[in-house]
Amino acid sequence: MEELHMDNSGGLNISILAGVETIDNYPIRGLPDAGERFGRARAGMGLYSHVSPPSPGGSAPSDASSNEVVYLLVAEATGLSRIGDRSPNVCVTVSLGETTARTKTRKESTFPLWNELLTVAAPSFPAIANVSLLDVESGPDEPAQRRGSDVSLLSETVLGSCEVPILSELKNGFTDLWYSLKGETGETLVGKVRIAASFDTEVIEQLRKGLTPSLSRQIYVAQETWFIIEPDLEEVGVQFFRNVFAVDEELKQKFGLISDGDDSAEAFRTPALKKHAAIVLKTIGRAVAGLNDVSTLMPLFESLGRSHAKRGVKPEHLEVFLQALLWALEDHLNQKWNDEIRESWQAVFETVRSGLLPGLLELSKE
Numbered sequence: 001m002e003e004l005h006m007d008n009s010g011g012l013n014i015s016i017l018a019g020v021e022t023i024d025n026y027p028i029r030g031l032p033d034a035g036e037r038f039g040r041a042r043a044g045m046g047l048y049s050h051v052s053p054p055s056p057g058g059s060a061p062s063d064a065s066s067n068e069v070v071y072l073l074v075a076e077a078t079g080l081s082r083i084g085d086r087s088p089n090v091c092v093t094v095s096l097g098e099t100t101a102r103t104k105t106r107k108e109s110t111f112p113l114w115n116e117l118l119t120v121a122a123p124s125f126p127a128i129a130n131v132s133l134l135d136v137e138s139g140p141d142e143p144a145q146r147r148g149s150d151v152s153l154l155s156e157t158v159l160g161s162c163e164v165p166i167l168s169e170l171k172n173g174f175t176d177l178w179y180s181l182k183g184e185t186g187e188t189l190v191g192k193v194r195i196a197a198s199f200d201t202e203v204i205e206q207l208r209k210g211l212t213p214s215l216s217r218q219i220y221v222a223q224e225t226w227f228i229i230e231p232d233l234e235e236v237g238v239q240f241f242r243n244v245f246a247v248d249e250e251l252k253q254k255f256g257l258i259s260d261g262d263d264s265a266e267a268f269r270t271p272a273l274k275k276h277a278a279i280v281l282k283t284i285g286r287a288v289a290g291l292n293d294v295s296t297l298m299p300l301f302e303s304l305g306r307s308h309a310k311r312g313v314k315p316e317h318l319e320v321f322l323q324a325l326l327w328a329l330e331d332h333l334n335q336k337w338n339d340e341i342r343e344s345w346q347a348v349f350e351t352v353r354s355g356l357l358p359g360l361l362e363l364s365k366e
Contacts, residue, residue, distance in 0.1 A: 070096065070129070070166055071204040072118045073176075073196040074103050077133060078220045080110040080159055080191045087224065088135035088159060092193070096120040096129040096166065105136045111220035113340070115208055117201075125168040133159040133181065133193060160189045164197060174198035176207060219291045221344035226288045229332050233285070236328050237277025238268050243324035251320065254312040284325070287352050298355050305359020315360050322349045 074092045082088070090112045091105040099120040106112035120129060134156040160181025176196040181189040198204050229236050245252040255276070283304065290297045329345060330337045 067097070067121045067123055068125075068171075068199060070120050070122050070170070071198055071201050072101070072120065072129065072164070073204050073208050074114045074116050074118060075176075075194040075196065076111070076113045076115070076217055077191060077193040078111050078217055079189075080112070080133070081189075082110060083135055083157070089137070090159065091134050091136055093132050093134060094118055094120055094129050094164075096127060097123040110224050111217055113217070117204055117208055122166050125166065127166040129164040129166055129197075130161065131164055131179070131193065131195065132161040133191070135159050158184065160191050160193075162193060164195055166197060170197060171199045174200070174203045174207065218344040218347045221341055222288050222291065222348045225329070225333060225336075225341055225345070226285060228336070229329065230285065232332065233281040234274055234278055236332050237281040238274060239328040239331060240280065240324050241273060241277055242268055243327045244320060247324065248317065248320050251313070251317060284348075284352065288348055291348065291351065294351055294355075297351075301352060301355025302359040302362075305356035306362055307359075308356070309360045309362065313360065315357060318353050318356065318360075322346070322353075325349065 072094055074094070077090065077092075080088055080090065087108040087110050089105050089107050090109060092103045092114065094101045097120070101118035101120050103114045103116045103118065106114060135158075137155045137157075160183060162179040162181055164177075164179065174196055175198075176194070178192045178194050181191040181193060183189055196204060196207050198207075241255075245255075283300070286300070287297060326342060326345060329341070333341065
């Protein structure tokens with residue numbers, strides 16, 4: 001892997017960040033005066049940080065022993081592997097010097113969101129904080145933080161680990177980075193974890209309050225929930241069309257899949273409707289699977305836009321489809337449904353919408 005160097009406005013190169021990988025582009029939101037107080041220096045894709053060289057006679061910790069308190073924001077992780085037929089119950093442990101901190105356990109997620117502030121102490125600089133993501137098989141949430149080496153653990157499996165460099169220059173700013181996880185033999189895993197670090201608790205607290213989940217996280221949320229509904233596509237598809245036709249009678253006539261005035265359960269079980277429902281849901285599934293490279297899906301979506309335009313579907317009907325899909329997913333996921341899943345699927349649908357619109361509008365121009 002190529003070394004990643006961070007160049008800020010002060011001209012400081014930090015080669016110790018070599019090996020750090022980043023994904024996505026992260027604006028640090030929720031910091032109203034960030035431009036003035038912290039600055040923003042970017043190195044590579046997805047890295048936002050500001051570390052300034054210590055001024056002569058300044059208060060930055062030296063490389064000698066100091067036990068300087070370090071504040072870490074464990075934000076989120078993506079791309080974690082499933083454990084057999086289930087998603088992992090994930091917590092994060094951070095060890096630095098003689099101190100250890102631990103997040104709460106996020107249940108059944110390959111894309112856990114913690115947004116938790118942890119505190120450790122660096123005995124000297126530079127230092128390395130050892131981070132491990134653990135699958136906790138059962139039991140209540142662990143306390144947000146524990147100190148010392150006598151932590152009593154439940155049955156746990158290491159999902160991956162990484163190292164977070166702690167430099168004396170953090171005294172003058174912060175880092176907010178994605179770190180690639182490594183396996184037991186040092187191999188690079190698919191999973192990544194996002195961690196911010198600073199010596200200033202106010203900086204970390206503002207980052208915590210302003211955390212904006214990434215686009216990649218929304219992709220993983222949609223893909224994970226798709227894994228849950230995929231065995232029942234026909235059922236979800238039929239419910240989708242129930243919702244569509246309940247909201248807009250005109251669309252019921254345009255699709256011609258059931259008889260006018262017939263809202264019985266049998267009417268929604270006809271071979272024609274079930275076949276079309278399966279096609280629609282499989283198309284949405286292709287959108288979910290291809291979110292990392294949307295350009296490959298656009299020809300398909302444009303073609304679908306043209307075919308639906310011939311049925312009389314208009315751009316304004318897409319909002320009906322969105323609401324119908326969200327209601328169908330909510331009904332099927334039941335207690336697993338939450339605001340984050342809804343927002344992620346809205347983002348997925350916006351991708352579909354942007355692909356359908358050219359085809360839907362093409363007919364109206366002819």
